[in-house]
Amino acid sequence: MRILLAFLLVLSMTIPGLAATSVLRVVTPADDTSSSYHTITAALDSIVDANRNLVTRDEYVDIEIEGDWSGHDTTESVLLNGPGYAHPWTTDRTTDNYIHIHTTTQSRHNGTAARGFTMAPTAGSAIATQGAIDYRFEGIIFKADWTSGGWDLVSLSGTTGEMLDNIFYVTPETSVPDFALLLLNEGTFWVYNNICYGLSQTGWVGILGNNAAGTHYLYNNTIVGLPHGICRNAGTFTLANNICQTNTAEAYWNINSGTHLTNISDDATSPNVALQNITVVFAGTGDYHLAAGSNAQDQGTDLSANTAVPFTLDIDDQTRTGIWDIGADEHVPTETPGSRVMVY
Numbered sequence: 001m002r003i004l005l006a007f008l009l010v011l012s013m014t015i016p017g018l019a020a021t022s023v024l025r026v027v028t029p030a031d032d033t034s035s036s037y038h039t040i041t042a043a044l045d046s047i048v049d050a051n052r053n054l055v056t057r058d059e060y061v062d063i064e065i066e067g068d069w070s071g072h073d074t075t076e077s078v079l080l081n082g083p084g085y086a087h088p089w090t091t092d093r094t095t096d097n098y099i100h101i102h103t104t105t106q107s108r109h110n111g112t113a114a115r116g117f118t119m120a121p122t123a124g125s126a127i128a129t130q131g132a133i134d135y136r137f138e139g140i141i142f143k144a145d146w147t148s149g150g151w152d153l154v155s156l157s158g159t160t161g162e163m164l165d166n167i168f169y170v171t172p173e174t175s176v177p178d179f180a181l182l183l184l185n186e187g188t189f190w191v192y193n194n195i196c197y198g199l200s201q202t203g204w205v206g207i208l209g210n211n212a213a214g215t216h217y218l219y220n221n222t223i224v225g226l227p228h229g230i231c232r233n234a235g236t237f238t239l240a241n242n243i244c245q246t247n248t249a250e251a252y253w254n255i256n257s258g259t260h261l262t263n264i265s266d267d268a269t270s271p272n273v274a275l276q277n278i279t280v281v282f283a284g285t286g287d288y289h290l291a292a293g294s295n296a297q298d299q300g301t302d303l304s305a306n307t308a309v310p311f312t313l314d315i316d317d318q319t320r321t322g323i324w325d326i327g328a329d330e331h332v333p334t335e336t337p338g339s340r341v342m343v344y
Contacts, residue, residue, distance in 0.1 A: 020060040020096040023047065028067040035066070039076050040101060053090040054097035061089075063101040065140075069117045073143070077124035082131025082158065091134040093160045098134035101127075108139045111195070111316045111329060112287050113167050116141050121151075128155045136162040142181070143169055144198075150176035152183035157211075163191045165315045165328075168206070170198030170226070178203030181226070184235070186213035190309040193328045195288050197224040204228070206244070209235040217308045218242060220300070222288050222327040228253060229265070238308065239263050239271060241300040243280055243327040261301040264326055275299075280327070289316075290331040297331050300324035 025043035028035040037043040043063050051057065080099060081088045091098045103109075109116030119126035120143040127142075129135060135158065144153045153168055161184075168181035181196045181204065196206040206223035207230050209216050214235030222243045223229045229244030230237070231253040240261040244251030251265035260271040270276045280296045283289040290296055302324050304312045312320055314330035325331055 020054070020058050022060050022062045024062045024064060027063060027065045029069055029072040031072075032067045039074060040065075040078050041076050044078070044080075044099075049087055052088065054099075055090050055092045055095065058095070058097065060096050061099045063099070065101070065103045065107045065117050067107055069107050070115065073118040073120045075120055075122045077121045078119075078127045080127070080129040080133055080135060080158075082129075082133035085131045088131065089133055091132075091159070093134035098136065098160075100136045100138070101140070102137070103139035109141050109167055111167075111289055113141050113143065113169055114286070116167075118143055120145060122146070123149055123151075125151045125155045126153055129158050129161065131157070133158045134160045136164075137166065138162075139165045141167045141169075143171065144176075144179075144181065145171035145174050146176045147173065148176065150179055152180045152208075154181070155183045155185070156187070156189065157185040158187040161187055161189045162309070163189070164193050164311075165317075166194045168194065168196040170201045170204055172199050172201075174198075174201050174204075177201065180205040180208040180210075182207045184209045184214055184216050185211040188215045188217075190217050190219075191221060192217075192219040192309060192311060193221070193313070193315040195222045195224075195315065195328050196226065197222075197286075197288060198226045202227065205231050206247075207231070209233060209237060211235055219303055219306070219309065219311075220314070220324075220326070220328055222329070223247070223251075224282070224288055230255070232256060240303060240306075241324060241326045243296060244270070245280055262299060262326055264296060264299075275326075288327070289329040290325060290327060292331065292333070294325075294331060296326040298323040298325065300326040 026035040030038045107117040118141040205228040209232040212234040220241040224245045227249040229247040229251040242263045252269040264275045266279045281291040281294040315328040318332045320330045
């Protein structure tokens with residue numbers, strides 16, 4: 001198929017579990033000539049405006065990032081627009097007409113930022129969305145290391161947005177203060193199995209809800225070392241199985257009342273009082289897998305039948321079994337990745 005892709009710009013196929021027809025674009029490093037596309041923006045731009053009404057065409061855009069990206073961090077800033085903005089997409093998640101940007105096995109991280117496809121923009125957000133649009137971003141490393149300017153690393157609006165299995169981090173060299181690794185505005189967002197971390201960057205927030213029209217489901221995320229962990233300026237949060245640690249200002253801030261399940265903090269801000277003031281043991285610096293015997297093991301809530309976003313795998317595609325672990329990682333002594341199942 002990769003040989004065929006070298007000659008065809010568009011490959012349409014039916015994806016198991018999806019009603020819509022897939023429009024596939026493969027993105028590879030610049031030195032890999034098996035694909036015509038070496039940035040996400042180029043792959044998206046190859047679909048002309050006249051073909052961006054995915055509902056009318058009953059299509060699903062699949063941006064598949066492949067290959068060995070070692071030494072090939074991309075500095076692009078990707079913008080996805082809904083109707084009312086330039087070059088808009090028309091989408092509808094309920095009929096599988098949306099945009100999916102994701103890595104495959106070779107290009108995917110290993111649960112740390114040491115390897116894998118990395119978006120490290122020099123200006124602007126790595127990904128920003130605006131308008132009524134539906135999308136899913138999966139298995140990507142997002143790195144903020146600006147020394148001037150300043151943006152939220154990923155800034156999302158839309159109808160629905162799904163963020164899973166990503167790593168967000170701020171490098172120690174970052175001198176720009178007071179931004180969010182993941183900013184959530186208006187829309188419904190499912191955010192799960194992500195790791196956010198940084199070291200002593202002034203004012204940075206891991207995940208920030210910022211719009212009264214936002215409904216946010218935050219499950220099994222691990223946030224370490226940032227001044228602020230999970231914060232809500234506006235909108236509605238539902239939290240389960242999150243870890244916030246060494247957050248110098250607060251782990252959780254202004255969380256609305258509601259059903260919040262098994263969230264850990266090492267201060268007194270977790271919405272679950274029994275899990276406040278607990279220090280979680282991780283595998284090591286920069287590696288936020290759970291250490292063997294970690295006190296976050298077998299302490300979580302099973303979300304496999306969750307009504308908002310049911311899932312069964314962790315950030316490494318390991319199957320969560322028995323009593324779930326809290327955080328992005330399900331500790332498994334022998335790594336045997338499972339198969340990612342799309343959920344709707």
